[in-house]
Amino acid sequence: MVKTTPQIAVKLRHLPDQPGVYLWKNSEHQIIYVGKALNLANRIRSYLTDTAKDAKTEQLVKNIADLEYIIVNNEAEAFLLEANLIKEHKPKYNILLKDDKRYPFIKITVNELYPRIILTRDLQKEGGRYFGPFTDAKSLRRTLRLLEWVFPIRNCTRHIADDRIRYKRPCINYQLGKCPAPCVGYISRQEYAVLVNQLIGFFQGKYSEIMDDLRNEMLKASEEMQFEQAAKYRDRLITIEKIRKRQTVYYTDQRNIDIIGYYQEDRNAVAIVMRMIDGKILHQENYPLVNVERSTGEETLSAFIRLYYSQKDELPDEILLPSQPADYEDLNAWLKNRLILPQKGDKTKLIAIAKRNAFHLVEESKLAHLRKASRTIFPIQELKEKLNLPKLPRKIVCVDISTIQGSDTVSSAVFFENGKPRKKNYRHFIIRTVQGQDDFASMEESIGRFCLEIDKEKDLQPDLIVIDGGKGQLSSALKVLKDTTYSQIPLISIAKRIEEIFLPGRDESVRLAKSSPALRLITNIRDEAHRFAINFHRRRHSRSAMVSELISIHGIGEETMFLLLKSMGSVEAIRSSSLEQLTSIKGIGEVTARLVLDFLNNRSPSTTNSADQH
Ligand code: SF4
Numbered sequence: 001m002v003k004t005t006p007q008i009a010v011k012l013r014h015l016p017d018q019p020g021v022y023l024w025k026n027s028e029h030q031i032i033y034v035g036k037a038l039n040l041a042n043r044i045r046s047y048l049t050d051t052a053k054d055a056k057t058e059q060l061v062k063n064i065a066d067l068e069y070i071i072v073n074n075e076a077e078a079f080l081l082e083a084n085l086i087k088e089h090k091p092k093y094n095i096l097l098k099d100d101k102r103y104p105f106i107k108i109t110v111n112e113l114y115p116r117i118i119l120t121r122d123l124q125k126e127g128g129r130y131f132g133p134f135t136d137a138k139s140l141r142r143t144l145r146l147l148e149w150v151f152p153i154r155n156c157t158r159h160i161a162d163d164r165i166r167y168k169r170p171c172i173n174y175q176l177g178k179c180p181a182p183c184v185g186y187i188s189r190q191e192y193a194v195l196v197n198q199l200i201g202f203f204q205g206k207y208s209e210i211m212d213d214l215r216n217e218m219l220k221a222s223e224e225m226q227f228e229q230a231a232k233y234r235d236r237l238i239t240i241e242k243i244r245k246r247q248t249v250y251y252t253d254q255r256n257i258d259i260i261g262y263y264q265e266d267r268n269a270v271a272i273v274m275r276m277i278d279g280k281i282l283h284q285e286n287y288p289l290v291n292v293e294r295s296t297g298e299e300t301l302s303a304f305i306r307l308y309y310s311q312k313d314e315l316p317d318e319i320l321l322p323s324q325p326a327d328y329e330d331l332n333a334w335l336k337n338r339l340i341l342p343q344k345g346d347k348t349k350l351i352a353i354a355k356r357n358a359f360h361l362v363e364e365s366k367l368a369h370l371r372k373a374s375r376t377i378f379p380i381q382e383l384k385e386k387l388n389l390p391k392l393p394r395k396i397v398c399v400d401i402s403t404i405q406g407s408d409t410v411s412s413a414v415f416f417e418n419g420k421p422r423k424k425n426y427r428h429f430i431i432r433t434v435q436g437q438d439d440f441a442s443m444e445e446s447i448g449r450f451c452l453e454i455d456k457e458k459d460l461q462p463d464l465i466v467i468d469g470g471k472g473q474l475s476s477a478l479k480v481l482k483d484t485t486y487s488q489i490p491l492i493s494i495a496k497r498i499e500e501i502f503l504p505g506r507d508e509s510v511r512l513a514k515s516s517p518a519l520r521l522i523t524n525i526r527d528e529a530h531r532f533a534i535n536f537h538r539r540r541h542s543r544s545a546m547v548s549e550l551i552s553i554h555g556i557g558e559e560t561m562f563l564l565l566k567s568m569g570s571v572e573a574i575r576s577s578s579l580e581q582l583t584s585i586k587g588i589g590e591v592t593a594r595l596v597l598d599f600l601n602n603r604s605p606s607t608t609n610s611a612d613q614h
Pocket residue numbers: 154155156157158170171172173174179180181182183184
């Protein structure tokens with residue numbers, strides 16, 4: 001049995017033999033994995049046996065510190081709860097759908113009295129019916145423009161919370177025939193609901209039903225001699241037909257089918273769902289997946305199916321799969337036996353299309369990754385070549401000295417990794433050993449102290465140290481560095497005036513072209529070091545100004561001053577607080593509080609009651 005924490009050990013004694021969902025937590029109480037089980041006791045204990053586990057589980061078990069579980073009635077409930085908890089907590093070791101804001105969704109705000117249609121990239125499931133994501137935004141906009149005439153529903157933000165008419169006039173959409181103007185009461189709630197339901201039906205692909213309805217309405221209107229109305233229905237029918245014709249028929253089956261394609265390569269995985277309705281591919285949804293690198297293809301596909309269908313209100317008639325996912329039997333039972341693994345015929349062709357699309361998306365994402373990497377790796381490569389460095393300077397530290405008022409000197413050391421700032425590795429120092437302004441001596445102290453920081457935290461060791469300054473500063477830094485265990489770290493300096501780079505032992509500076517990515521990187525790092533040093537100065541001085549104001553209050557000691565500042569944050573906040581607020585701070589009595597408030601608000605000391613004197 002694996003050694004566990006006391007929290008887990010206690011819970012292990014009372015595990016139920018029932019279906020449910022378990023949540024592993026790390027030492028910081030974060031949920032790092034959510035799983036489901038038919039028998040919670042067996043499943044949870046299996047993590048802690050000494051038997052060999054896959055790499056992902058090994059890693060998970062190393063990090064678990066606590067456990068929670070929820071008992072449910074059956075495995076179908078466990079499936080749903082597991083998927084919902086994964087979506088909510090995004091645990092580190094679960095396969096997740098990547099937040100992909102590239103593609104828009106259609107939202108119909110069905111929670112409103114007079115629902116609106118909105119194009120959105122923000123998928124918040126509350127209060128609306130969502131359709132999509134639509135990968136071809138252009139064609140979606142074109143379709144929406146046509147739909148405005150067919151199912152005219154509002155797209156405005158007017159607040160229509162009840163049937164009382166609150167607005168005097170409709171907007172231009174009414175004149176254009178794009179909205180029946182519920183805002184001024186020109187349409188009843190029931191009539192409006194018919195339009196909304198037809199629009200929803202359209203996005204669900206129920207074309208035949210909608211067209212039948214429209215045909216009936218058209219006939220009825222013409223029988224009633226309402227020819228203008230009948231012409232409107234006729235135009236709507238023509239428009240729907242137009243939209244329908246744009247879609248290619250792939251299959252003669254009239255049922256609703258989801259075709260799932262999936263492709264995974266290392267850490268890149270994409271699942272796609274092609275929604276086919278009435279034999280036409282209505283649209284394709286793409287889902288990049290994350291945390292897949294330690295999972296098999298079967299596991300990833302299974303996790304995707306659970307996540308995807310747990311957020312769907314309705315199931316299609318069939319779900320075609322490219323291969324058998326993990327937990328196939330359970331998944332199929334949960335999805336009411338809709339899963340199909342096509343072996344031959346037209347359905348295998350559909351699966352091939354879906355797989356090909358997923359493959360292309362992975363290729364696309366690899367290319368995008370390469371492009372992104374090239375933006376960061378090019379300057380680093382160029383720097384290595386131009387400065388003849390022994391290795392790629394992935395980690396760069398830049399040291400800057402900053403003095404104000406002639407004697408107050410601080411230094412900053414900023415840290416960049418792969419061209420990006422890594423703020424947790426930033427350091428600053430108040431120069432202690434140097435009297436007056438002496439940049440060279442200050443640089444010596446800074447380099448020495450940064451080396452001590454590396455001693456404490458090896459992650460701080462850079463591949464290159466950049467000094468802000470010329471030859472003098474470079475020599476000072478070198479003098480200190482060569483006597484440390486870090487003497488092998490290359491050192492350069494960059495002088496501001498014409499951005500020339502100095503290297504130890506070389507009289508000539510190196511000049512990089514102004515457009516050079518390497519020079520841009522170095523100057524960015526230098527500017528960041530400068531900014532960091534200045535900010536440090538600013539913080540120190542505003543703090544000392546605060547302190548000096550408080551310390552000048554007769555009868556206020558350092559401890560009281562610290563208590564006040566720690567609780568209130570600033571002298572301004574202390575000044576504007578009430579007596580009650582100050583006395584609520586532990587350790588601050590009424591006498592002290594009055595003293596401070598009177599002083600800061602330029603009042604003569606208040607009289608205190610006798611109780612204060614004790
Ligand atoms: S007519 Fe009224 S309800 Fe319709 S879009 Fe304009 S403001 Fe909104």
